[in-house]
Amino acid sequence: MATTKTAKKLNLKEKYRLLTRDLDWDFSYEDKKEAFPHEEFEGIKITDWSKWEDPFRLTMDTYWKYQAEKEKKLYAIFDAFSQNNGQMNVSDPRYLNAIKLFLTAVTPLEYQAYQGYANVGRQFSGIGARIACQMQSIDELRHVQTQVHAMSHFNKYFNGFQDWSHMHDRVWYLSVPKSFFEDARSAGPFEFLLAISFSFEYVLTNLLFVPFMSGAAHNGDMATVTFGFSAQSDEARHMTLGLEIIKFLLEQHEDNLPIVQKWIDKWFWRGTRLLSIVGMMMDYMLPNKVMSWKEAWEVYFEDAGGALFDDLARYGIEKPKYSEMIEKEKEHISHQAWWIFYNFGHVAGFHTWIPSDEEMDWLSEKYPETFDKYYRPRWELAKKMEAEGKRFYSSGLPMLCQVCQVPMTFTEMDGDPGTFSYRTTVYNDERYHMCSNGCHDIFVDEPEKYVQAWLPVQQILQGNCGGPELEKILSEYYRFNVGVDNMDFKGSVDEQNWNKWKGTA
Amino acid sequence: MSKVYLALQDNDMSHYIVQAVEEDNPEVTVIYQPAMIRMECEGKLVVNRATVEEKIGREWEIQELQLSLVTLGGNVEEEEDSLTLSWNQ
Numbered sequence: 295m296a297t298t299k300t301a302k303k304l305n306l307k308e309k310y311r312l313l314t315r316d317l318d319w320d321f322s323y324e325d326k327k328e329a330f331p332h333e334e335f336e337g338i339k340i341t342d343w344s345k346w347e348d349p350f351r352l353t354m355d356t357y358w359k360y361q362a363e364k365e366k367k368l369y370a371i372f373d374a375f376s377q378n379n380g381q382m383n384v385s386d387p388r389y390l391n392a393i394k395l396f397l398t399a400v401t402p403l404e405y406q407a408y409q410g411y412a413n414v415g416r417q418f419s420g421i422g423a424r425i426a427c428q429m430q431s432i433d434e435l436r437h438v439q440t441q442v443h444a445m446s447h448f449n450k451y452f453n454g455f456q457d458w459s460h461m462h463d464r465v466w467y468l469s470v471p472k473s474f475f476e477d478a479r480s481a482g483p484f485e486f487l488l489a490i491s492f493s494f495e496y497v498l499t500n501l502l503f504v505p506f507m508s509g510a511a512h513n514g515d516m517a518t519v520t521f522g523f524s525a526q527s528d529e530a531r532h533m534t535l536g537l538e539i540i541k542f543l544l545e546q547h548e549d550n551l552p553i554v555q556k557w558i559d560k561w562f563w564r565g566t567r568l569l570s571i572v573g574m575m576m577d578y579m580l581p582n583k584v585m586s587w588k589e590a591w592e593v594y595f596e597d598a599g600g601a602l603f604d605d606l607a608r609y610g611i612e613k614p615k616y617s618e619m620i621e622k623e624k625e626h627i628s629h630q631a632w633w634i635f636y637n638f639g640h641v642a643g644f645h646t647w648i649p650s651d652e653e654m655d656w657l658s659e660k661y662p663e664t665f666d667k668y669y670r671p672r673w674e675l676a677k678k679m680e681a682e683g684k685r686f687y688s689s690g691l692p693m694l695c696q697v698c699q700v701p702m703t704f705t706e707m708d709g710d711p712g713t714f715s716y717r718t719t720v721y722n723d724e725r726y727h728m729c730s731n732g733c734h735d736i737f738v739d740e741p742e743k744y745v746q747a748w749l750p751v752q753q754i755l756q757g758n759c760g761g762p763e764l765e766k767i768l769s770e771y772y773r774f775n776v777g778v779d780n781m782d783f784k785g786s787v788d789e790q791n792w793n794k795w796k797g798t799a
Numbered sequence: 800m801s802k803v804y805l806a807l808q809d810n811d812m813s814h815y816i817v818q819a820v821e822e823d824n825p826e827v828t829v830i831y832q833p834a835m836i837r838m839e840c841e842g843k844l845v846v847n848r849a850t851v852e853e854k855i856g857r858e859w860e861i862q863e864l865q866l867s868l869v870t871l872g873g874n875v876e877e878e879e880d881s882l883t884l885s886w887n888q
Binding site for chain 1: 802832863877
């Protein structure tokens, strides 16, 4: 019998120390400030990087082991989904339009997150932060790949999935998510972490990846719920990183507090505007409903976010500015956003529709204060006009907010919610337009940054997007299949195909 | 006191974890939603390795939780034998 004892397995803490902290080195002949040139200009003061904590204590070997297992499970499900013609089991073909929007609006953000974390992971002199950013960067790349693989199956059967990456860089409404991430990536490394790891990952991605993905399951889309939850299993780690970052910054130096608070105010507002798209996806684009946007908002923003900010109060952190405005908007935003797309359905890369009578009743039930009063009459009018053969499309181009880039059709929350909300400011003799106090204040704080915004409508009017005929902009610059990808779902090729496959044509 | 929460994919493995959490956190609320299971608790929630191992009948590492996680809320403390979520208020 062998007498040698096998070496005792390392405990988690020891393993984490050896495989992360112990990989770092000191700079003996190079100036550390030159090696990490972006670490100080934002004004954040770090006195001791060794205080950085990674609560999950994940090391690279364990990371690969679990990620590989997640991938195996995920791809087995993708195979099963396509082998069994899973696309035929979705609740209603209108549902696919939410997925088209996801592929063109969200998946490219995963790629931007991958690039962003690869960049900031280089910028920190603390090894713990560098390793955490490295893992998150790889996670984000995985999310891009799995999402593209999952949705490529739908590309075989439905229109509008063909050129998502090209569209993301050009299409008017996709500049909303694109510019959000570019704003974060062109900030300093600490602001990027605050924006993406904390504001976006900790609070806001929950709203996208949890209730919306649960909704995908409820609509028979096994592929999407699986990539969504597989991605979200990484997000739980990212969220924890986000919370640790903010605690770390606040514990390092008291001078960090006002900087961090300003970033929280900015990025919660930016994120709220971005998520108006997700609000309409949940309330209008999921045929089988799980919960309303308002309910999701209450669970994940108000309750979860509230608990978070109560926890951070001991550092002197206050709830994000504009929280009261955000709370009022939850009654309105999804309805206003879907109305924008209904009005501009001819220039969207997916189909729009008027909610059915049952769907409107559900919205009345979920939004008793606002739906019947402000929004049902619009849809009833749209329905009447459609029945008379007068389906209405807005022929003008909307004015966009200089900061969030959403068309300026959101309304005042203090006073009459039927009045459009406009703010303006003059900078270097030019007048700039914003949709809200939040976007106005963000602009005024960093005008040099936001005057450079690439606003799709202005670019079209300046002749930088081809045309000038609208159809040429859509077909040549955006690469839409005009008359196939856009317009109403009713009468679309997608609808005709679906009816043919189901034998109901 | 705020609630901490832990949401898992609704899969076979998660059912054992939920049983373990229910046993170790008698005040937990378990909510079944499409494709996911959400557990929430006032102030604190613990997943103990030993309890999960007893339910599943094999060795189980705390970090295997990564495979089923959907989301969580609270400060995370991961140890060899447990994972704890808590708010410090």
